[in-house]
Amino acid sequence: MENENRNAQNGMQLPNPHLAQMTDDNLYHFGISRTSHDLPALFGDVKFVCVGGSARRMENFAHYIGKELGVVSANERLPNLAGNSDRFVLYKAGPVLSANHGIGVPSMSVALHELLKMLFYARSRDVTFIRIGTCGGIGVPPGSVIVSNAAVNGKMEPAFETVVLAKGIHRPIIVDQELASQISSCSRTEDPFKVILGKTYCTDDFFEGQARTHGAVCDISEEDELQFVKHLNSQGVKNIEMESAGFFALCHKAGVKCSVVCVTFIDRLSTEDVTADADVLSEWTQRPQVLVARFIKKRLVISV
Ligand code: R2B
Secondary structure, eight states: OHHHHHHHHHSOOOSOGGGGGOSOOEEGGGTEETTTSOHHHHHTTOOEEEEESOHHHHHHHHHHHHHHTTSSOTTOOOOOTTTTOSSOOEEEETTEEEEEOOSHHHHHHHHHHHHHHHHHHTTOOSOEEEEEEEEEESSSOTTOEEEEEEEEOTTSOSEEEEEETTEEEEEEOOOOHHHHHHHHTTOOTTOSSOEEEEEEEEOSOSSGGGTOSOSSSOOOOHHHHHHHHHHHHHTTEEEEESSHHHHHHHHHHHTOEEEEEEEEEEETTTOSSOOSOHHHHHHHHHHHHHHHHHHHHHHTTOOO
16 A cells, blocks of 8 residues: 555555666567666656557557547557567557556566556556456356456465465455446446446466366366356356456555456356357457546546
8 A cells, every 4th residue: 555655656666676776677578678768758657557468459449548538540550669579569549558468367467567667667657557358257248347346366265376486475366446446337327238346256277277168178077167157156256367366466566556347258157158259249348448448538537
């Protein structure tokens, strides 16, 4: 909390004493270094960092939010600021950065570490991180948008588990309830989708880790799958994805506000396969973007 206050007042602070001794820092996966780029000039005004798994989705989001904010014109193409790397993409539309992070916590955490340092060197203030993603749902109509108000790891614990110096460590998953409810309250009665505050189950695998029996290898039965998905439902879990535990824990440790907003592609109580056609999935994919864009505009006091 103390770190969070300093982030708002003095520019972002990071809990890593080694950074102060470094004269350069290569943010390798974005192809940007502290000395090759004027980071304060480029990113000093950033207020929102929106991230999601897919490069194309985050490119589309950058153009969408840019138009919504009136900072990108109809036919304008934004440059990929991470063009020196083929790992992640990075776009800037006014005070909003949009980047992809790949699939799963290991990939997401590499992107997050480098984005946090980028904004630290840029002396950005009061930055909010939002993951805009896709997920499986539990007991909610496909196409619903879930704003996480809790998240648990693959063992159903409210902690992010990782390994440092060959030892397992736990970092608490802390969800900013105020931010989650501010984002979910941007839903409108006329929206063709539900926005639901709910608990997110974060796994390290898409197949058996999410109780799917259709992976290349499998040691669980269809009965195990059904029982487990029902168990998740009974525990109040509304969606399943692969990044929230690390995202919440790392953002909390770094002292930045964050939220996770995902659209469900299926209801796991009835199926494990994503079968909706590409046009439907594309429309559903835009739903968290629409909600988050409303929230950003409200924060920036732009009429919605
Ligand atoms: C949702 O979708 C991806 C797997 O298909 C993964 O990144 C996630 O969390």
